[in-house]
Amino acid sequence: MQLLKDDVVLITGGGSGLGLGIARYCQAEGAQVVIADISASKVAQLQQEFGPETLVLQCDVTRLTDLKACREAILQRHGRLNALIGAQGIFDGNVPLMQMPPERLDSLFDEVFHVNVKGYMLSARIFGDLLQASYGAIVLTLSTAAYAADGGGAAYTASKGAIRSLVNQLAFEFSPHVRVNGVAPAGIANSQLQGPKSLGLDGQKQSDIPKDAFLSMFRSLSLLQELPTPEDHGPIYGFLASKQNKIMTGQTIVADQGLLNRAVLQSLH
Ligand SMILES: NC(=O)c1ccc[n+]([C@@H]2O[C@H](COP(=O)([O-])OP(=O)(O)OC[C@H]3O[C@@H](n4cnc5c(N)ncnc54)[C@H](O)[C@@H]3O)[C@@H](O)[C@H]2O)c1
Numbered sequence: 667m668q669l670l671k672d673d674v675v676l677i678t679g680g681g682s683g684l685g686l687g688i689a690r691y692c693q694a695e696g697a698q699v700v701i702a703d704i705s706a707s708k709v710a711q712l713q714q715e716f717g718p719e720t721l722v723l724q725c726d727v728t729r730l731t732d733l734k735a736c737r738e739a740i741l742q743r744h745g746r747l748n749a750l751i752g753a754q755g756i757f758d759g760n761v762p763l764m765q766m767p768p769e770r771l772d773s774l775f776d777e778v779f780h781v782n783v784k785g786y787m788l789s790a791r792i793f794g795d796l797l798q799a800s801y802g803a804i805v806l807t808l809s810t811a812a813y814a815a816d817g818g819g820a821a822y823t824a825s826k827g828a829i830r831s832l833v834n835q836l837a838f839e840f841s842p843h844v845r846v847n848g849v850a851p852a853g854i855a856n857s858q859l860q861g862p863k864s865l866g867l868d869g870q871k872q873s874d875i876p877k878d879a880f881l882s883m884f885r886s887l888s889l890l891q892e893l894p895t896p897e898d899h900g901p902i903y904g905f906l907a908s909k910q911n912k913i914m915t916g917q918t919i920v921a922d923q924g925l926l927n928r929a930v931l932q933s934l935h
Pocket residue numbers: 678679680681682683684685702703704705708725726727728753754755756781785807808809810850851852853854855856857858859860872
């Protein structure tokens with residue numbers, strides 16, 4: 667039996683990296699996926715890959731009007747929604763707080779929190795009633811940065827910690843009909859995670875880091891030695907989005923290859 671047979675699953679930030687891998691997995695598990703992303707070029711590319719039957723929408727999750735248009739398109743095409751998976755995010759460039767020009771901090775905070783936190787909150791608000799009606803699920807994306815230092819700078823880390831609390835609160839508010847959970851990945855292969863405009867770092871992507879350097883850094887820290895692909899995360903997200911999850915709500919799965927299970931007395935390699 668397919669895990670998500672006939673479920674309508676919206677993946678926000680599904681244009682590349684993690685969200686795209688999840689979308690591919692959900693479709694393979696029988697879901698009718700809807701992919702929403704801010705990037706017009708990614709949307710055009712994905713429409714080719716997923717075909718005309720799949721709704722692929724340009725949507726900035728920080729804008730209410732975009733989310734409302736996305737909701738209308740979903741209702742017109744499918745008439746329902748069974749799961750919302752939030753995968754969008756931006757990085758903060760990993761700049762230490764004291765090296766950041768104070769006058770840039772204001773806009774950096776707004777930029778990172780708008781995408782990483784407000785986007786999830788607005789999406790939950792706009793699609794919440796559809797998910798209540800379908801006894802559906804919400805799955806949001808954190809990072810190991812929500813649990814331990816040095817997974818990003820102060821803005822990214824704080825934004826991921828905020829999502830962890832948002833999962834707790836939404837699970838409470840949306841109960842008993844909607845299950846709300848989070849996933850906290852560590853490193854992800856093929857990620858195009860972008861830096862912030864406010865620091866002039868929006869031209870930088872995680873995929874710019876040489877693959878070998880990123881892999882060896884990750885291997886030196888994690889117990890399981892493979893850098894997971896976006897598709898590797900699919901089963902965790904797919905399960906939490908599916909009706910098979912009858913037990914978990916208000917929790918976050920730390921999907922970190924054993925990264926945090928270390929007291930770091932010796933290096934692995
Ligand atoms: N890359 C990693 O190593 C890593 C580790 C832990 C957690 N994460 C988290 O995983 C998630 C996915 O990141 P990724 O690494 O796949 O990066 P990615 O850049 O490949 O994917 C993120 C997607 O979100 C989209 N997006 C950005 N702003 C948006 C907006 N306002 N509205 C709609 N879409 C928007 C981007 O266009 C992109 O397609 C993020 O939340 C990130 O913080 C990534």
